[in-house]
Amino acid sequence: MIVYGKQIFLYILARHPELIEEVYVARPLEKEQFTKLQKMGVKVIKIDNKKAQSLSRGGNHQGVLLKIKEFIFTPFNEIKESPFLVVLYGITDVGNIGSIVRSAYALGVDGVVISGLKQLKMSGVVRRSSGAALDMPIALKENIFDLIKELQDLGTKVYGADMQGVDVRSERFTSKRAIILGSESEGVPQKALQKCDKTLKIAMKRPFDSLNVAAAAAIFIDRMRDE
Numbered sequence: 001m002i003v004y005g006k007q008i009f010l011y012i013l014a015r016h017p018e019l020i021e022e023v024y025v026a027r028p029l030e031k032e033q034f035t036k037l038q039k040m041g042v043k044v045i046k047i048d049n050k051k052a053q054s055l056s057r058g059g060n061h062q063g064v065l066l067k068i069k070e071f072i073f074t075p076f077n078e079i080k081e082s083p084f085l086v087v088l089y090g091i092t093d094v095g096n097i098g099s100i101v102r103s104a105y106a107l108g109v110d111g112v113v114i115s116g117l118k119q120l121k122m123s124g125v126v127r128r129s130s131g132a133a134l135d136m137p138i139a140l141k142e143n144i145f146d147l148i149k150e151l152q153d154l155g156t157k158v159y160g161a162d163m164q165g166v167d168v169r170s171e172r173f174t175s176k177r178a179i180i181l182g183s184e185s186e187g188v189p190q191k192a193l194q195k196c197d198k199t200l201k202i203a204m205k206r207p208f209d210s211l212n213v214a215a216a217a218a219i220f221i222d223r224m225r226d227e
Contacts, residue, residue, distance in 0.1 A: 027063030098128025
């Protein structure tokens with residue numbers, strides 16, 4: 001798996017050096033970084049900008065790219081009893097997913113579950129999360145109805161994000177809770193919302209259809225987290 005950019009490079013080098021297989025550089029590394037990689041036995045390969053652009057598929061690589069071990073999803077059974085979960089249904093944009101994972105990690109969420117998808121390419125998610133995806137348990141659970149039932153059977157109160165829901169500020173949350181967010185175009189399916197214990201919305205101060213899903217997720221998480 002290829003990731004790129006200075007921020008993700010520094011994060012992985014500091015916190016997950018064991019994941020690094022190779023480093024490709026189009027600009028010189030700082031001496032300390034190069035020395036650390038050498039001591040780890042990691043091969044540092046010099047490449048030209050054309051090759052760097054090819055590996056990053058035109059992304060802003062900032063002169064450094066890493067080949068890291070493939071991402072391993074956490075089994076859903078290992079996190080389904082967690083106190084606070086964020087469920088992302090049908091969201092395919094890795095930028096949004098990465099941003100949500102970053103917020104979830106920073107604000108104390110216990111795990112993120114990807115639903116409605118059979119698979120997800122994680123390189124973009126890891127990069128856009130600034131590395132937080134490597135420290136946040138992330139599971140795949142394709143069937144949203146099975147997911148909701150399993151959580152409810154374990155005593156988790158399941159909330160769905162919906163513009164017709166109650167204001168998130170008015171709810172008092174139990175110790176075990178999960179919020180389901182859908183894509184900006186489709187939202188959470190109505191049949192899934194009907195299975196939720198309650199639906200929640202972010203009350204707008206001015207007339208506007210909706211927020212970007214990553215922005216909405218950060219607001220929901222902040223208002224649902226433990227004090």
